[in-house]
Amino acid sequence: xxxxxxxxxxxxxxxxNFATVARDRDVDATTIARSIQSLEQELGIPLFTRTxxxxxxxxxxxxYLERVGGLIEDLIDAGEEAQALHREPRGRIRIxxxxxxxxxxxxxxxxxxxxxxxxxxxxxxxxxEPLDLMAQRIDLALRLGxxxxxxxxxxxxxxxxxxxxxxxPTYLAASPPLRTPEDLARHPCLLLxxxxxGGQWFYRSSEASSIQSVPVSGPLRTSNAIALKQMTLAHGxxxxxxxxMVGKELASGDLVDVFPQHEWTASFFGxxxxxxxxxxxxxxxxxxxxxxxLRHAFRSGPIWSVFGRLPEP
Numbered sequence: 001x002x003x004x005x006x007x008x009x010x011x012x013x014x015x016x017n018f019a020t021v022a023r024d025r026d027v028d029a030t031t032i033a034r035s036i037q038s039l040e041q042e043l044g045i046p047l048f049t050r051t052x053x054x055x056x057x058x059x060x061x062x063x064y065l066e067r068v069g070g071l072i073e074d075l076i077d078a079g080e081e082a083q084a085l086h087r088e089p090r091g092r093i094r095i096x097x098x099x100x101x102x103x104x105x106x107x108x109x110x111x112x113x114x115x116x117x118x119x120x121x122x123x124x125x126x127x128x129e130p131l132d133l134m135a136q137r138i139d140l141a142l143r144l145g146x147x148x149x150x151x152x153x154x155x156x157x158x159x160x161x162x163x164x165x166x167x168x169p170t171y172l173a174a175s176p177p178l179r180t181p182e183d184l185a186r187h188p189c190l191l192l193x194x195x196x197x198g199g200q201w202f203y204r205s206s207e208a209s210s211i212q213s214v215p216v217s218g219p220l221r222t223s224n225a226i227a228l229k230q231m232t233l234a235h236g237x238x239x240x241x242x243x244x245m246v247g248k249e250l251a252s253g254d255l256v257d258v259f260p261q262h263e264w265t266a267s268f269f270g271x272x273x274x275x276x277x278x279x280x281x282x283x284x285x286x287x288x289x290x291x292x293x294l295r296h297a298f299r300s301g302p303i304w305s306v307f308g309r310l311p312e313p
Contacts, residue, residue, distance in 0.1 A: 003075070008035045009047065010072050013065050014279065015134055016054050024137065073282040089285035090119035097142035099126045100225040101273065105244055106142070106294075113293050120286050133278040139287045141276040154277040159298050161271040162243045163264045165201070166255040171235040178258050181214045188237035189216035193223045196267045201240055203262040204269070211269070240266050
């Protein structure tokens with residue numbers, strides 16, 4: 001029995017089709033199919049049920065995967081750990097994250113990461129829609145949560161989110177005073193047009209206090225958070241912004257936190273950014289290198305809380 005055939009069997013079982021495994025291994029799909037056929041002939045049992053789009057494990061295949069899957073991954077890990085003594089991680093990884101968050105908080109980290117890991121290349125997929133990690137061959141995803149995923153996806157907290165009602169000093173000087181949250185009804189509020197976001201903002205004075213709401217309306221709704229910030233900076237009204245979006249502008253004084261004594265949200269409290277890994281007990285060294293670098297950037301607090309100071313590679 002060839003170890004390579006067992007490795008391919010585990011990969012096909014995890015990823016659901018021959019083509020994906022073939023792309024990852026940079027071989028023809030028929031090579032993957034022959035490897036599975038060879039293993040099935042040696043065992044004398046069918047391991048997969050095949051369709052034109054997908055392969056699924058048979059009952060015998062599921063039982064076999066339970067017995068050998070962990071063993072194969074342990075063997076691969078042992079080999080990589082031994083090799084790690086002599087070489088740096090290499091290869092291409094596919095990272096997916098929300099558009100605005102990634103532009104402001106992930107892209108600035110990439111030059112330092114590439115300097116620290118010159119053998120790794122990154123495909124950065126920016127999308128505000130949650131993608132199927134297995135179907136899109138995503139190695140690591142960033143998700144604004146709480147995150148609800150089926151199966152054995154591995155989810156961990158990256159950073160807590162704090163939102164603030166902000167405006168420019170110029171706008172505030174020329175507008176009616178804002179003494180209480182209820183005064184927002186007399187001001188143009190710029191709104192994020194996303195599922196779960198309506199015509200009201202919620203606030204509380206602490207985690208233990210009751211949640212209050214105020215109706216908000218204004219001339220602009222947009223699905224893009226950066227566009228919302230730019231409209232705010234152009235003195236167009238007030239907006240509800242996450243720290244990661246406006247931290248630098250709050251530090252410079254270009255924007256003002258109108259109600260710093262309150263916590264705010266347009267949907268629910270407890271928002272956070274999470275990292276999500278696809279199912280499987282094994283994490284490739286190249287993925288681990290990127291995840292470790294990302295966590296280091298947030299170790300002493302989100303990078304926007306120190307207003308753009310990036311970690312040393």
